[in-house]
Every structure is written in C-alpha cells, then in structure tokens.
Amino acid sequence: MIVAEQKPLNEIKSMLKGCKKVLAVGCGTCVTVCFAGGRQEVGVLSASLRMSTDLDGDVVNVDEAIVQRQCEAEYNAPLEAGLDEYDAILSLGCGVGVQSLAQQFPEKRVLPALNTKFMGYPAEHGVWEERCQGCGNCVLHLTGGICPVSRCAKSLFNGPCGGSQAGICEVDATTECAWHLICENQLKLGLFDEMMEVQPAKDWSSARDGGHRRIIREDVRIPDEEKA
Amino acid sequence: MTSFEPEIVAFCCRHCAYSAADLAGGGRISYSPSVKIVELPCTGRANALEILHAMEKGADGVVVAGCLPGTCHYIKGNTQAKHRVTHLRELLKTIGLEEHRTRMVNISAAMGAQFVVEITNFVETIKELGPSPLSGETSNTRTEGQS
Structure with a gap:
C-alpha cells in the first residue's frame, strides 16, 4: 500500500494562512490503513487545527469529510455540491489523492496535509517499511522475493557491496542488508547457483528516470466513440 | 481565593474506575461536582479524538481512569490508553x-477513596492551570462532517 505520514501541524497551519473555512478530506483506502488520513486522523487533525488557530486568534473553521478512494473522480464527485463555502480543500490523501482533487475541482485550492513516503509493508503495528519503488520492471523472481531496488540503499543487482557487515547495511544500522537476505533466502531454496549469473545493468528508463509514466490498456479502455 | 471551578471530563472504565466512583458515592465521600463521568467499556476505547473533542467543547481537563496495570478486563486496554x-x-x-x-x-473497583484522591489531585492541577483558553465563547463553530 501507499504509506504516508502527516505533516507537522505548524506546517499545515502556515499553508492555511488566509483561509477562514476549509474542508479536510480523508481517504478510506491506503492512508486509512497506515493511520495517516482515515476518518480518525481527519477528526484529530481538524480538531487540532480548530483549537490551535482559535488559540492563535486567527480561527480557521475546519469541516470534515472522507471519501472511499480519493484517487478516483467518481468517489470525490459528492464533495462538489458543498465546495463553494470553502476557501480550500485540505487533503489527507496521498499525492495522487491531492492531485485528483486539484484536477477535479480546478477552481479550488487543494493543500496536502500528508507527506507521501513510499509503497510499503506494515512490519509491525506502527512501523512501515519500503518494499517497492515501482521501477517498472520487476526482478523479484531473480532475488528470492526480496527487492534489491527498494531495499538495497544502492539498488545493486549482483550481490552486496563491501559495506554490508553481519547482515546489516552500512547506511543505517537498523536496516538489514537486502543482498544478505537474498543470498540466505536463495541458499534456503536451493537456488543459490542461479545467482552466479551476472545481471546486466538495469534499464532504468522504465522507472522514474524515464520521465512521467503512463499505462494504456487498449483491452480495457473505452473507445472514444463509446464515451458519453 | 479563586472561584474557578473547572469543567472536568472523566472517561472511566466500567470495570474499575466507574465502579470506584460508584463506591465513593455510596460511601458518601465527596469530590468536585464539576467532574462529568463518561462510562466506557474499557479505557482502550478512549481515543485522541474523544479527548480532543471534550477539550474543544470547553473542558478544562480530561482524565482517563482505567484499571490497575495488569488487571485490564480486556488484557491491555489500559496500557494502550x-x-x-x-x-x-x-x-x-x-x-x-x-x-x-x-x-x-x-x-481498581475497590478503590473508592483513592478515586476521590486522584480526581481531587487532578482538579487541583487544573485549578492551578486556570480555565482552558478554549472554554470561553469562540467564533469557531464545528459543523458535522460530510461523508
């Protein structure tokens, strides 16, 4: 899932400068699961903003809303009816959610309340770890289901660097070396020999390095003549 | 001398503090009448939102009263609280x-007198802090969220 965390309250307050009434909009999908932008977080942030701006003497009225999936226009459509009364929308969605609202309601300022961090895995309650960078060309079949792109600080493809010590990454003492994990896993699966094959330099053009990405699926796309 | 009587909201677990408050009442041990008790099935149910809402609506202080460590009816609701x-x-x-x-x-449910001591201590702390700056009339009105 997409993992995000809330911006500091003061940063959000400074974004709201000049606003008298805003609508805080949460999302019921990824950011609900990672406790960043669900119903509870929308309530806590909205109450915090109302109280804090009240104490500052520059009150911002914050109303609350939540949509099931902020990254899709259909789910956001019901918000449109009441938007006139708001100076801005404060999105507690991921970066996609913020941009969806901005695109859908171009006459309205849309502000991000979250920092979208990564596609991650809930390692334990309250701890999320990056697992995928969306590089566009998955190699997990070669690496025992452990991603060297997102979990190796150097995104190496042919074994660990010299900085790996006792299975720990030199960049961060709390991070396991991805290649140490890959080697151990492949040994366990009896696939270590496969790792002797040298992997060529990765073509990063399918990743973010290749510029803005788009997928077009003609099999599911609605032909122009059938669009309303 | 101050005449300030703080508005206190006490979220009390029904298995302990709520019964302790009851015991204090039965024993005619008096404590501040400005304490408003909200019964919860467990203090694990008390979340940030409820406490913030109480403060936003003008409570000068909010106390969460749960079971003694290790005695939660739901195992760890009190430690989570x-x-x-x-x-x-x-x-x-x-x-x-x-x-x-x-x-x-x-x-614990048997500590009626201790409940009064804890609540009175809290009331004294809030009296020292003075009224919540949010307890007066404000222009910040909260409307119900859309969904």
Missing part, C-alpha cells in the same frame, strides 16, 4: 494547550 494519553499530551503542546490538562490514572 496510557500510551495514547502520553502521545496526546505532546499533541496538546503542539496545539498550544498545557499537557497537564489530560492525565491517565489507574484505579
């Missing part, structure tokens, strides 16, 4: 309120 209150105190500071306006206390 304490964890939550600790973090909420940090949020209160960020908002601009004093962190001491909320507190977690642990009391």
Whole structure:
C-alpha cells in the first residue's frame, strides 16, 4: 500500500494562512490503513487545527469529510455540491489523492496535509517499511522475493557491496542488508547457483528516470466513440 | 481565593474506575461536582479524538481512569490508553494547550477513596492551570462532517 505520514501541524497551519473555512478530506483506502488520513486522523487533525488557530486568534473553521478512494473522480464527485463555502480543500490523501482533487475541482485550492513516503509493508503495528519503488520492471523472481531496488540503499543487482557487515547495511544500522537476505533466502531454496549469473545493468528508463509514466490498456479502455 | 471551578471530563472504565466512583458515592465521600463521568467499556476505547473533542467543547481537563496495570478486563486496554494519553499530551503542546490538562490514572473497583484522591489531585492541577483558553465563547463553530 501507499504509506504516508502527516505533516507537522505548524506546517499545515502556515499553508492555511488566509483561509477562514476549509474542508479536510480523508481517504478510506491506503492512508486509512497506515493511520495517516482515515476518518480518525481527519477528526484529530481538524480538531487540532480548530483549537490551535482559535488559540492563535486567527480561527480557521475546519469541516470534515472522507471519501472511499480519493484517487478516483467518481468517489470525490459528492464533495462538489458543498465546495463553494470553502476557501480550500485540505487533503489527507496521498499525492495522487491531492492531485485528483486539484484536477477535479480546478477552481479550488487543494493543500496536502500528508507527506507521501513510499509503497510499503506494515512490519509491525506502527512501523512501515519500503518494499517497492515501482521501477517498472520487476526482478523479484531473480532475488528470492526480496527487492534489491527498494531495499538495497544502492539498488545493486549482483550481490552486496563491501559495506554490508553481519547482515546489516552500512547506511543505517537498523536496516538489514537486502543482498544478505537474498543470498540466505536463495541458499534456503536451493537456488543459490542461479545467482552466479551476472545481471546486466538495469534499464532504468522504465522507472522514474524515464520521465512521467503512463499505462494504456487498449483491452480495457473505452473507445472514444463509446464515451458519453 | 479563586472561584474557578473547572469543567472536568472523566472517561472511566466500567470495570474499575466507574465502579470506584460508584463506591465513593455510596460511601458518601465527596469530590468536585464539576467532574462529568463518561462510562466506557474499557479505557482502550478512549481515543485522541474523544479527548480532543471534550477539550474543544470547553473542558478544562480530561482524565482517563482505567484499571490497575495488569488487571485490564480486556488484557491491555489500559496500557494502550496510557500510551495514547502520553502521545496526546505532546499533541496538546503542539496545539498550544498545557499537557497537564489530560492525565491517565489507574484505579481498581475497590478503590473508592483513592478515586476521590486522584480526581481531587487532578482538579487541583487544573485549578492551578486556570480555565482552558478554549472554554470561553469562540467564533469557531464545528459543523458535522460530510461523508
């Protein structure tokens, strides 16, 4: 899932400068699961903003809303009816959610309340770890289901660097070396020999390095003549 | 002498503090009448949102009263509540309120007198802090959220 965390309250307050009434909009999908932008977080942030701006003497009225999936226009459509009364929308969605609202309601300022961090895995309650960078060309079949792109600080493809010590990454003492994990896993699966094959330099053009990405699926796309 | 009588909301677990309050009442041990008790099935049910809403609506202090450590009817609801209150105190500071306006206390159902002591201590703390700056009339009206 997409993992995000809330911006500091003061940063959000400074974004709201000049606003008298805003609508805080949460999302019921990824950011609900990672406790960043669900119903509870929308309530806590909205109450915090109302109280804090009240104490500052520059009150911002914050109303609350939540949509099931902020990254899709259909789910956001019901918000449109009441938007006139708001100076801005404060999105507690991921970066996609913020941009969806901005695109859908171009006459309205849309502000991000979250920092979208990564596609991650809930390692334990309250701890999320990056697992995928969306590089566009998955190699997990070669690496025992452990991603060297997102979990190796150097995104190496042919074994660990010299900085790996006792299975720990030199960049961060709390991070396991991805290649140490890959080697151990492949040994366990009896696939270590496969790792002797040298992997060529990765073509990063399918990743973010290749510029803005788009997928077009003609099999599911609605032909122009059938669009309303 | 101050005539300030703080508005206190006490979220009390039904298995301990709520019964302790009842016991205090039955024993005719008096405590501040400005304490409004909200019965919860467990303090694990008390979340940041409810405590913030109480403060937003003008409570001068919010106390969460749960079972003694290790005796939660639901195993660890009271320890989770304490964890939550600790973090909420940090949020209160960020908002601009004093962190001491909320507190977690642990009391068993048999501790009616201790309940009164804990509540009275909290009331005294809030009296020292004075009224919540949010307790007066404000122009910040909260409307129900859309969904």
